[in-house]
Amino acid sequence: xxxxxxxxxxxxxxxxxxxxxxxxxxxxxxxxxxxxxxxxxxxxxxxxxxxxxxxxxxxxxxxxxxxxxxxxxxxxxxxxxxxxxxxxxxxxxxxxxxxxxxxxxxxxxx
Amino acid sequence: xxxxxxxxxxxxxxxxxxxxxxxxxxxxxxxxxxxxxxxxxxxxxxxxxxxxxxxxxxxxxxxxxxxxxxxxxxxxxxxxxxxxxxxxxxxxxxxxxxxxxxxxxxxxxxxxxx
Numbered sequence: 001x002x003x004x005x006x007x008x009x010x011x012x013x014x015x016x017x018x019x020x021x022x023x024x025x026x027x028x029x030x031x032x033x034x035x036x037x038x039x040x041x042x043x044x045x046x047x048x049x050x051x052x053x054x055x056x057x058x059x060x061x062x063x064x065x066x067x068x069x070x071x072x073x074x075x076x077x078x079x080x081x082x083x084x085x086x087x088x089x090x091x092x093x094x095x096x097x098x099x100x101x102x103x104x105x106x107x108x109x110x
Numbered sequence: 111x112x113x114x115x116x117x118x119x120x121x122x123x124x125x126x127x128x129x130x131x132x133x134x135x136x137x138x139x140x141x142x143x144x145x146x147x148x149x150x151x152x153x154x155x156x157x158x159x160x161x162x163x164x165x166x167x168x169x170x171x172x173x174x175x176x177x178x179x180x181x182x183x184x185x186x187x188x189x190x191x192x193x194x195x196x197x198x199x200x201x202x203x204x205x206x207x208x209x210x211x212x213x214x215x216x217x218x219x220x221x222x223x224x
Contacts, residue, residue, distance in 0.1 A: 001172050003154070036210055038155070045205060045214040046147075046155065057212050089155050091210060097160055097169035099145070099210065104154040 004029065004090055004102035011108040012080045020105045022073040022090030028100055030071035034093035037066055037075045040104075041086045049088075050075060077107070085109045112136035112213055114206050119218030122196055130191040130218060132206030139182055140165065143209050144189045146180060148202035149217075158204070159191065174200075196222045 005023040012018040022029065022037075029035060035053045038046035048057055050066035053073065063078045073092070077084055090102040118130040132144065146158040159170045159180040168180055179192040189206055203217040 003156075040155075045216055046207075047214075048210075048212045051211060091155070091157070097162070097167055098171065099157040099160070101147075101155045101157055 001094065001098060001100055004092060004100055006088075006090060006102035006105045008103070009106045009108065010088075011110055012077075013110045014080050014082065016080050017076060017078045018080060018107065019074050019076045020088055020090075020107070022075070022092075022102045024071050024073075024092055024094075024100070026071060028071075028092040028094040029068065029073050031095065032093045033068070035066065035068060035073040036091040037064075037073075038089045038091070039084075039086045040089065046089065080109050082109050112208075114208065114213055114215035116204060116206055116215040116218040119204065119220045121221045121223065123224050124197060124222055126196050126222070127192070127194045128196065128220060130193065130204055130206075130220070132189040132191075132215060134187045134189070134208075137208070137213075138184070139187050139189055139208075140184045144180075144182065145207045145210050146189075146191045147205045147207055147210075148200075148220075149205070150202045156202075161189065193220070196220075198222050 037050035040046045049064045053068045054066040088105045094100045113135045145160045161180045177195045181190045205217045207214045
């Protein structure tokens with residue numbers, strides 16, 4: 001149950017796009033299409049952005065998109081806005097009814 | 111309104127026990143997988159435990175296996191996390207979540223310290 005690997009930080013200017021990676025193994029990210037992405041603002045509970053690799057819950061803008069290639073999942077935030085500045089976490093099913101989160105990425109909007 | 115409210119967090123000594131509660135409203139907990147996730151303030155999210163809708167499929171993170179027990183009371187529409195043999199490293203905000211999707215509680219703080 002090792003944490004998925006995310007870059008500690010990412011940044012972009014308003015209007016730009018930024019992609020956050022989430023690297024696991026064939027036992028988690030690569031083995032299942034159950035990857036979730038969350039956004040967390042300080043002092044708040046996580047908010048689901050993406051589930052099942054690339055699906056968006058209702059109410060989440062299509063500026064947020066998810067994908068996966070091999071053992072690496074990615075979250076792309078397009079048209080960056082000041083309010084997007086937050087911590088982002090990936091999570092994957094890891095077999096045997098267990099799950100594993102990434103270490104988190106702090107997104108800064110320059 | 112669909113909502114989860116955690117309670118039971120407290121300051122406890124190492125080796126002590128605590129039971130967290132997650133009260134649901136707007137849906138039935140026995141129809142969903144329910145999870146506990148923890149977060150040391152300022153650090154990342156860590157998955158702790160899951161109880162599936164069947165009530166018998168249960169899993170734990172290695173770090174809490176044998177010390178924590180997840181359970182559910184359908185009549186009270188509440189999920190619990192019994193935490194025994196607590197360690198300093200269990201100090202965190204504990205969140206419950208429905209299906210690890212859009213429904214999360216606000217969290218309850220557990221502090222393990224002498």
